Amino acid sequence: MANSSSDRLLVTAALPYANGPIHIGHLAGAYLPADLFVRYQRLKGRDVAFICGSDEMGVAILMRALREDRTPEDIIDTYHPQIRDNFDRFGMSFDYYGRTSSETHVETTQDFFRVLDEKDVFELKTEEQLYDPEADMFLADRFVVGTCPGCGYEKAYGDQCEQCGSSLSPTELENPQSTLTDATPELKETTHWYLPLGRLQPKLEDWIEEHPEWKNNVLGQIQSWFNEGLKSRAITRDVPWGVPVPEDVAERHGLEAEGKVIYVWFDAPIGYISATKEWAEAQGTPDEWSDYWQDEDTTLVHFIGKDNIIFHCLMFPAMLMEHGDYVLPDNVPANEFLNLEGQKLSTSRGWAVWLHEYLDDFASERHGPDLLRYALAATLPESADADFSWEEFQRRVNGELANIFGNFVHRTLTFVHRYFDGQVPPLNDPSAADRAMLDALGEAPEAVAAAYDEYQTRDAVFETMALARRGNKYFNETEPWHTQETDPQACANTIHVSLQVCASLAVLFEPVVPSAAAALRDRLGLENVRTSTPGADPDDAAGWHDAGTPLLQAGMTLPVASDADPLFEKIDDSQIEAQIEKLRDRADQQDSESSSTSEMADALDDLKSPISFDDFSALDLRSGTITDAEPVPDADKLLRLEVDIGLEERQILAGVAEQIEPGALVGLNVVVVANMEPKEMFGFESQGMVLMAEEPDGTFVPVTTDAVDGSVVR
Numbered sequence: 049m050a051n052s053s054s055d056r057l058l059v060t061a062a063l064p065y066a067n068g069p070i071h072i073g074h075l076a077g078a079y080l081p082a083d084l085f086v087r088y089q090r091l092k093g094r095d096v097a098f099i100c101g102s103d104e105m106g107v108a109i110l111m112r113a114l115r116e117d118r119t120p121e122d123i124i125d126t127y128h129p130q131i132r133d134n135f136d137r138f139g140m141s142f143d144y145y146g147r148t149s150s151e152t153h154v155e156t157t158q159d160f161f162r163v164l165d166e167k168d169v170f171e172l173k174t175e176e177q178l179y180d181p182e183a184d185m186f187l188a189d190r191f192v193v194g195t196c197p198g199c200g201y202e203k204a205y206g207d208q209c210e211q212c213g214s215s216l217s218p219t220e221l222e223n224p225q226s227t228l229t230d231a232t233p234e235l236k237e238t239t240h241w242y243l244p245l246g247r248l249q250p251k252l253e254d255w256i257e258e259h260p261e262w263k264n265n266v267l268g269q270i271q272s273w274f275n276e277g278l279k280s281r282a283i284t285r286d287v288p289w290g291v292p293v294p295e296d297v298a299e300r301h302g303l304e305a306e307g308k309v310i311y312v313w314f315d316a317p318i319g320y321i322s323a324t325k326e327w328a329e330a331q332g333t334p335d336e337w338s339d340y341w342q343d344e345d346t347t348l349v350h351f352i353g354k355d356n357i358i359f360h361c362l363m364f365p366a367m368l369m370e371h372g373d374y375v376l377p378d379n380v381p382a383n384e385f386l387n388l389e390g391q392k393l394s395t396s397r398g399w400a401v402w403l404h405e406y407l408d409d410f411a412s413e414r415h416g417p418d419l420l421r422y423a424l425a426a427t428l429p430e431s432a433d434a435d436f437s438w439e440e441f442q443r444r445v446n447g448e449l450a451n452i453f454g455n456f457v458h459r460t461l462t463f464v465h466r467y468f469d470g471q472v473p474p475l476n477d478p479s480a481a482d483r484a485m486l487d488a489l490g491e492a493p494e495a496v497a498a499a500y501d502e503y504q505t506r507d508a509v510f511e512t513m514a515l516a517r518r519g520n521k522y523f524n525e526t527e528p529w530h531t532q533e534t535d536p537q538a539c540a541n542t543i544h545v546s547l548q549v550c551a552s553l554a555v556l557f558e559p560v561v562p563s564a565a566a567a568l569r570d571r572l573g574l575e576n577v578r579t580s581t582p583g584a585d586p587d588d589a590a591g592w593h594d595a596g597t598p599l600l601q602a603g604m605t606l607p608v609a610s611d612a613d614p615l616f617e618k619i620d621d622s623q624i625e626a627q628i629e630k631l632r633d634r635a636d637q638q639d640s641e642s643s644s645t646s647e648m649a650d651a652l653d654d655l656k657s658p659i660s661f662d663d664f665s666a667l668d669l670r671s672g673t674i675t676d677a678e679p680v681p682d683a684d685k686l687l688r689l690e691v692d693i694g695l696e697e698r699q700i701l702a703g704v705a706e707q708i709e710p711g712a713l714v715g716l717n718v719v720v721v722a723n724m725e726p727k728e729m730f731g732f733e734s735q736g737m738v739l740m741a742e743e744p745d746g747t748f749v750p751v752t753t754d755a756v757d758g759s760v761v762r
């Protein structure tokens with residue numbers, strides 16, 4: 049944004065899958081930072097369209113439907129309205145929230161596909177793919193499981209091995225099995241469209257080079273994809289759910305369109321375009337969508353989580369470039385992951401805070417959604433993973449929102465009603481302290497804006513709270529409760545200046561705590577200031593930069609306080625304990641369900657066939673000490689271990705990063721397979737294996753020994 053001169057801004061937030069509810073990890077990844085940024089831009093008077101919607105055409109929807117014996121339509125019709133309404137309750141201020149099952153989206157996607165096909169951008173490849181003769185269906189992704197060729201894990205999916213993190217294609221699996229019917233699949237020929245990303249890589253590299261200002265975590269991930277070399281990526285597939293391949297395009301190549309759909313990674317980002325079309329239509333200006341997508345004066349920003357970087361920084365831009373009629377993103381400020389109470393979020397383990405549950409649990413709390421907005425915004429995983437804890441939430445709410453911001457407003461308003469008949473007292477002959485406070489006020493909008501402009505949302509929140517903190521300190525130091533008796537003019541000056549600070553905070557805090565900011569504007573009688581919600585504000589309305597100047601006139605009467613409640617209530621310990629207990633109970637329940645006796649037997653692997661003693665002695669098992677452990681960049685599931693096996697030091701990669709913290713492994717005495725053939729993964733050579741027992745729920749427990757390093761295990 050810093051180097052863009054245009055006024056028109058198009059902001060998107062990642063489309064959530066309509067197959068489950070939203071949790072705080074989603075909010076911290078993409079939605080909350082996007083909303084704060086957009087609200088800030090609206091307060092500046094920027095022409096902005098904020099677009100999002102439900103991602104409904106992906107195979108994950110179909111998988112869930114099959115698992116629950118429902119139709120995909122039933123799944124999306126359940127989750128789309130829930131997600132939309134909960135976003136709304138949370139204060140997400142989208143201009144439009146669409147869905148990719150809409151007719152406009154199907155047409156827009158098919159048109160886009162047709163244009164690229166006619167420009168001969170695609171490659172067509174005919175290949176043999178796995179086919180389930182019983183289900184009469186090709187088996188993509190998660191419709192097939194088998195043994196991972198990399199690590200030997202027996203339940204790897206057709207798209208990815210969950211143990212070692214490798215990307216796979218279904219035909220790479222050994223002993224494949226259909227997840228639909230358990231049938232052994234056969235190979236059958238099929239033709240698909242591919243986007244030749246390898247050929248487009250030089251163009252993408254040139255374009256990325258123009259953006260050295262992007263976040264390091266984003267550029268780092270892009271660079272590692274470039275280093276590996278981009279590969280052609282299939283755009284179509286044979287599954288019964290998705291945007292259909294248009295018949296005329298298939299005919300052009302002498303193919304049948306039937307049964308073929310467009311891959312979700314291709315159609316989902318086009319969802320931003322179709323939702324913008326629907327928004328323009330709803331506003332009665334149907335052509336206006338193209339100003340936002342096709343006019344080069346538009347600045348396009350995608351807010352996403354880090355798992356979406358490749359799609360928004362490489363694939364979608366490649367599609368837009370090849371189409372030729374569209375602007376490219378100006379920035380893609382992706383966030384890292386949010387952990388919860390020191391552990392990775394896990395929806396399957398129930399280790400998550402669900403948005404709808406939070407909204408219900410804190411519904412009676414004054415400005416309830418604002419509390420989570422503030423606490424999360426102060427904890428965003430902007431450059432590294434961050435941790436959300438309920439105690440930290442309580443500290444943010446009680447110690448900052450209530451004790452600093454709320455307390456300052458409350459003291460100021462109580463004073464003005466008690467001693468000044470609710471009128472803004474005049475400022476006469478201001479003291480050095482008064483002038484210093486007004487100077488700090490004058491600098492605040494720029495300081496906060498600079499952070500938002502650099503996508504440093506957390507810093508923007510800290511800078512905003514710093515103004516409230518400064519106001520509180522000023523109030524304490526000028527002691528109006530004393531001067532009220534000894535020096536009435538000094539008292540009037542303190543209250544005048546404090547009211548101006550309150551008015552500025554009502555504007556500057558609006559992106560973070562919109563509900564409380566609106567309540568504060570009402571109490572101050574602050575009219576004719578811009579709001580950060582969609583809709584037109586009067587041209588002469590005061591906005592972001594006016595918040596550096598006094599917004600209230602001396603002599604004006606504040607509305608009679610109908611209630612004198614503080615802006616924020618404190619959170620009780622019991623509320624926090626209840627949340628933590630709920631989290632623990634749910635995780636315990638999940639853990640015990642997955643290990644209950646009957647399921648235990650199911651979950652345990654069958655015994656393998658007998659082997660000879662010679663086969664066993666071929667293994668060189670040694671005791672060793674793990675001396676170092678660290679994550680492997682870009683491999684979410686791998687840890688790189690250094691193990692001292694007495695005779696030498698080994699580097700060993702282990703697929704346990706999601707279950708075990710690296711620190712917990714260092715110092716353990718373990719058993720190592722010392723004569724495994726070395727194997728290269730993610731740029732590291734793995735020189736052996738550390739033995740671990742896998743419990744039925746997927747937990748890994750290292751096999752340990754007290755023997756001296758290098759001892760032979762036999």
Ligand SMILES: [Zn+2]
Pocket residue numbers: 196197198199200201204209210211212213214
């Ligand atoms: Zn594997």
